[in-house]
Amino acid sequence: MTAETLVPPRTEPGALPSGGEHVTLDVDGMSCASCVARVEKALGGVTGVREANINLALARADVTLGAGEKVALERLIEAVRDAGYDARARGENAEERAAQREAAELETRARLRRDVLLLVVATVLTLPLVAPMAGMVLGLDWHLPVGVEAVLGTIVQFAVGRRFYVGAWKALRSRSATMDTLVALGTSAAWGFSLYLVLTRGEAARGHLYFEGAAVILTLVLFGKILEARAKASAGDAIRALAALRPQSAVVLEADGEREVPLSALRVGMQVLVVPGGRVPVDGKVISGASEMDEALVTGESAPVAKQAGSRVIEGAINGNGRLVIEVAAVGEDTTVARMIRMVEAAQAGKAPVQRLVDRIAGVFVPAVLGVAVLTFAGWMFAGGGFEQALVACVSVLVIACPCALGLAAPTALLAGTGAAARAGILVRDIEALESLAGADMIVFDKTGTLTLGEPGVVEIRPAQGDEAALVRLAAAVQQGNQHPLARGILADASERGIALPRAADFKVVPGEGVEGTVDGVSVLAGRPEFLAGRGIAIGDAQLADAAATPVAVARDGVFAGLIGLRDVARDSARDALAALAAGGLDTVMLTGDSQPVAEAMAREIGIGDFAARMTPEKKSLRIGKLRRAGHRVAMVGDGINDAPALAAADVGVAMGSGTDVAMETADIALMRSDLGLVPAARDIARRTLGKIRQNLFWAFVYNVVGIPLAAFGLLTPAIAGAAMAMSSVSVVSNSALLARWRPAAKARG
Incomplete structure (x- = not known):
């Protein structure tokens, strides 16, 4: 994206x-x-x-x-x-959108202040209208002059109701109808009928006036809109929190000293200074200095992360006590935080399939309600109920019907759910990803870098002839530039031994098999033993003493040169995460390119029963396709790089890439830190979010299906109908907002 x-x-x-x-x-x-x-x-x-x-x-x-x-x-x-x-x-760009967000938030706050003030005025004017009704309950015979009722009711009708008249007029101009139409028509009918009685009957109209009904409806609807706006604003806290991570300026190191510049002036390759306690302004690499950083708001990792020369840093992280010089690697729209904001915005802007149906229903909902209101009025008149009784029932139908709750049911839940996930370090691309993960019955894991740390170390060296250093030199030289974890392990061993590596020519990676190239004029192959066998190179009965170690076979000019054994370490969070998934009724599978003994040893260690060894990226993709054809809904968890085909082949791909570019650009769901505990957590928030959508839609439909008939049969007064309509939207938004309190059940580390 x-x-x-x-x-x-x-x-x-x-x-x-x-x-x-x-x-x-x-x-x-x-x-x-x-x-x-x-x-x-x-x-x-x-x-x-x-x-x-x-x-x-x-x-x-x-x-x-x-x-x-x-x-x-x-x-x-x-x-x-x-x-x-x-x-x-x-x-x-990010700066323009941030400015727009800030302006919109200022306008929202100003509008809320105006609405609260208007609510206070409306309440003060409405209370005298309903006080006589309360007095009747207490046995007090007290009432306002009808003229005073008319004045108070008229002020509320047009001071509070102005917004609904404006909305209804706009809808009428476009030959449609909305909630504003219903409220404006309903309250106008009650107010207009009452005013007519006052003008024609005077004090004799007492007991037949509905000024208080119209005023209560408008006041309660306004109150509901205020609560709804506040709840909706809090649901968007995730994006605001991410946007707040971006500092406004940075200190650039230049030949003649330090200079503070706006972020828009930064370019890749520049060097910036981050002082103790400062916020990192860019994605980059530490050039000098050492410190610890708080990356909690970016990755969800609460523990400080050590940084030194060569370490990657993320925009928005807070520096500890050290002074760091950072080389800029990404700015503006290309930083991790910018991509996170885009991904969260895209997910929140998505629309569940069921919401598309709701929107189609909403398109005819208000016209249908207007028809029901007319039929209600006609029915009461035909049944001999009288004009007043028919009008009250008609007004109640108009007021209680609320398409707002239907329209807010899915988007508010999605907004709150994806926001809560983002705060925990789980980025969701779209609603389809949530649905697929929530419905998955099988989770497939890559091994290296996913279930393990992805940092295998050399544990055994068996040269066919010569010494160990010569074999390591040959294997490391041809692996230069290769980002595979096994290659990094061999290169790290060569570095520890102080071996100077010659440059390799004609370097080529054979995915899932190994590498080939030319070192000192000699053709070199390094990779799986089967890779060498496929080139006609016999390794005989050579094998590692450690059956759980992954063998890397090396050949020189078509002749077997030896084996290097490496072992990876399982993540501390692997066993608990797998147990949590199993407890949730999911099957788990491990796919690895390692040999059968290596795969079997790791499976025993982490407690996963189903696994497949010697799987190339293509075979992993084919295996996932086979599982899907067998009826499984499959989620694939990988590192987002070597597992791209498998991630794409699954119903939903989950990349555990510690916020890497590839993870966020290719995955349906990206985990911002390498914590396997986030996998069951992601499924949990997916299921909870979809559950909230279903709850909201159910109650929104039930509310209208039950409320409209009750109003039509005269079982609800207009005031009660108005209160119910206002609370329906508030209840939907508030129910969704509960998702903002979600946190992962546990945080295993590593």
Whole structure:
């Protein structure tokens, strides 16, 4: 995923590029699922747009263009405005989007302050209207003059109700209807009927007025909107926390001294200074100095991480007591934090398949409710209930029907769930990844670097002739530049022995087998014994004394030169993580390129019963395909580099890459630190998030299915209907917000 997938570059003035590109708009003014349906319809009607997905919780539109199409950005914004809403393009880089987020948050806080003040005024004006009803319960015969009731009710109707009238008018102009339409019609009917009685009957109208009903509805709906806005804002804390990790400036080391510059001025290769207690401004490599860093907010790792020359550092980490000089490796949109923000935003903007159905229902929900309200009024009149009773039932139907809860059910749960996962160091690419992981019944693990530390050390050297150092020199020389863990182990051994390595020519990696090249004019092969056998090189009965060690066979000019044995160490978290997965009813499998004895020894050590040895990357991919054809839903956990084919072949790929570029760019789910305990934790948050979506949708549907008939049959007053409608949205958002309290059950280390 790149920045361009969010806001594509312009190919000509005012035009967006073609070929299935995406553009993201921030949309203001949406309040319910009917609004979502209207904006999607408006954007989908623009020529050149293939699909438009709207996220109510994020107030965001993701527009996909058709292949070969170009669409003016202004045309998309105009379509949204014609539908009665406002829109603006998201920034093209991290700095612009951060500025937009800050401006939006300031506006949200200002709007909340205004709404709270308006709520106080509305409450003060509404209480005198409901006080006589409370007095009746207590046996007190006290009432307001009807003229005072009319004045108080009118102020509330138009001071608090103004927003609903504006929304209803916008919907009417676009020939549609929303929640604002229902509230405006319902309260206007109650207020208008009451005002008519006051003007025609005077004090004789007492006992037949509904000013208090309209005022209570508007006050409670406003209260619900305030609670909803606060809950939605807290659900977005994850992205705000990530954005806050990015400092505004950095200290650059130059020939003539130090200079503070904005982050936008940094370039790869520059050297920056990080003082004790300072926040790292870039991704990079330590050039000099030693310290410990707090990377908790980036990777979820609570323990300080030691850093020294050569160590990789991540933007946003907090430096300890040491002074560090860092060479810049990535800036701006390419840093780990920037990619994390993009990945979390993309996941939160996704839409569950069930939500697409809900949105289609919402498109006809409000018109259907208007029809039910008309039928309710007609039914009561036909049954002889009288105009007043018919009007009260009609108003109750209009007020209680709430598409808001339907529209917020899935996106708020997704927002909270992916945010909680990100804080724990689990990045989710999209809703499909959550669904696949939650539904998986088998977890397949790579061994090296996943179940083990990926740092095998040399434990045995058996040269066919000559001494050990000569064999190590030959094997290490041809492995230079190879990032395989076994290669790193051999190179580390050569370094410890102080062996000077000649440069290798014609270097070539044979995936899953080994390497070949030319060293000092001699052809050298190093890899699995089967790799040499396939080249016609016989190794005879040579074998390692340690059956659990992985053998690397070396050949020189087509002649077997010896074996080097390496052993890896299982991660401390492996056994507990596997046990947790088994307790959850999942089957676990280990796939490794190692020999059968090595694989068997590791399987016994970590407690995994099913494994397969001598698996090349291609064979791993084929094995996963076979498991899927057998009916399993498979999750593959690997390092994100050598396991790319297997990760792609699985239903969901989980890369445990400690925040590496490849892990976050290729995986469906990326674990930001090498802790196997995050695998069961990821499945847990996936299941909880989908569970919240199901809970929210169930109660949102039940609320409407039960509430509308009760209102139609006159069993609910307008005031009670208004309270129920307000609380329905609040309950959905609050239920989703509970996910923000989720934490991994345990944190094993290593």
